[in-house]
Amino acid sequence: AIFGEKASDVRDTSLRVPPGVQGTIVEVRVFNRHGVDKDERAQAIEREEIERLAKDRDDEQAILDRNTFARLAEILTGKTGLAGPKGFKKDTVITREVMSEFPRSQWWLFATSDDALMTEIEAMRKQYDESKKRLEQRFLDKVEKLQRGDELPPGVMKMVKVFVAVKRKIQPGDKMAGRHGNKGVVSRIVPAEDMPFLEDGTHADIVLNPLGVPSRMNVGQILETHLGWAAAGLGKQIGKAIDAYRKAHDSKALRASFDAVYEDNEIIASMDDAELIEMGQNLRRGVPIATPVFNGAKESDIERLLEQAGLHSSGQSTLYDGRTGEPFDRKVTMGYIYMLKLHHLVDDKIHARSIGPYSLVTQQPLGGKAQFGGQRFGEMEVWALEAYGAAYTLQEMLTVKRTTSRAAPRSTSR
Known part of the structure; x- marks a missing residue:
């Protein structure tokens, strides 16, 4: 540490994170x-x-x-x-x-x-x-x-x-994406008790807006949902067969459940009971499924898998409202898909400005969070204000907030 007169000559060049950032x-x-x-x-x-x-x-x-x-x-x-x-x-x-x-x-x-x-x-x-x-x-x-x-x-x-x-829990405004171009931001997070649930009490982890499917036509996510649902159902059946084998020590039902999935596979047939159980333990949470792009599973194959898993061939289930406990009017597609949290977090994006730097040439506010710039109010946003009839807000946007405004000189009195 430097004390006394010499302390004033020393500049603090410590490396600091930006305001509001905490981490390890x-x-x-x-x-x-x-x-x-x-x-x-x-x-x-x-x-x-x-x-x-x-x-x-x-x-x-x-x-x-x-x-x-x-x-x-x-x-x-x-x-x-x-x-x-x-x-x-x-x-x-x-x-x-x-x-x-x-x-x-x-x-x-x-x-x-x-x-x-x-x-x-x-x-x-x-x-x-x-x-x-x-x-x-x-x-x-x-x-x-x-x-x-x-x-x-x-x-x-x-x-x-x-x-x-920096550890960040997911929150509304964070961006997520699947494997088929199905991206979007989290709009709401509710307790697990308020999520829609199935007849057996299993609640949904995430609810996707169905309007995001028809116009974009990325049906890969529907295929993934159905295959994931069938794979999980088959895994549960194998798990039940293992539990039954441990009670009765009869391997017929266990082998039948494997044959239904793997269709008389020679490797499965050559396994003894201990090896089957070891393999079955790995399949409890779901049977791995792969399908090629243009020569993949047909609709009939998926329906057959769903029926084998004891599920409805449409892949849809009756869901109950988590808040009221009443069933929804229509059946809903449920399944398992891969969802990824992207590095576009609302904490990094959020930005507000009252006054700040302006461009030297145009005298308009600079753009971007890094320059502490203003929000761009584009043509379509102007249409929205016009549709609302918000005349004064629109005038403010187009005049006062558009460029630097010179304040009237103030007089000071003693």
Whole structure:
């Protein structure tokens, strides 16, 4: 800290976020110009980063070693060894105890009379060596890039970037989008109890305006909704079959539920009950479905899937109003789709201005939030005011608010 007379000569150049921004600093990066000597702090940061990269490399190497040698041990166990590392007796049965007497790097020296097995081991060793080499090369590339320095704008010797994470819950005005160009802003958020719900009490997570479908004709979202609904229904049926199997230990119903979904698949038929249950647990929340673009599922296929899942073939369900508890007059399409929150948040967009900067040439207010500009009142907005008959507001927009207005000189009296 600097005190006394000298404090007045020091300018506060602390890095500050704009007003209203709060968050947690998650990372600080220091960029140095290429070819300039680094100071002690920059060297310390570089050392820490290299240590972190080395740790990541070692962790990846450990995972690679563990998986490769576990597979090698599995292949060799129980086989008669014709050759092996120094100290291994010929024609000895290879067991895990025998292998543990030698370093893992020497396990590649074990040989058996099975040519197909030896070919597989050789291919595995080749793949292991290539993966190891790629891992080391990737580490060296990252270290070289770190030590090389950074390309900075002219005149900039060093740059510090501070990354701030801000947690924002979704709110009205935030933009969301699906996978079919079906984008829009959140208009309202209500408690889960007020959302429409199905007969079994399941409430909707999100309600989309049906008027957004016909004119745009992006029917992909309807296909996704129906397939998602069918996939979830099939998953529930498999889940029920697993629960029934655990009580009665009769696998007929379980296999029938799988056959209905996978249509007499050979792989499913070759599985034992334990494998079926393990697979079924992953399918409880929904059966994965893929459909090509131009040669995909037909309407009849989707109807069949919906019926198999115990749902109405139209894909529509009776919904109840969350506030009154009464059913809606018409059935509603329900289903599962992928919705994404986009980086167009209302917190970043909201902007207001009373007076502010004006253009030197036209004397009109500048535009944009960054320039603290005015709101553009376009031709269509003028039509809206005309339709309302708001004459004074319209006059204000076209005159007073349009350019800088010079206030009348004020007289001061003592």
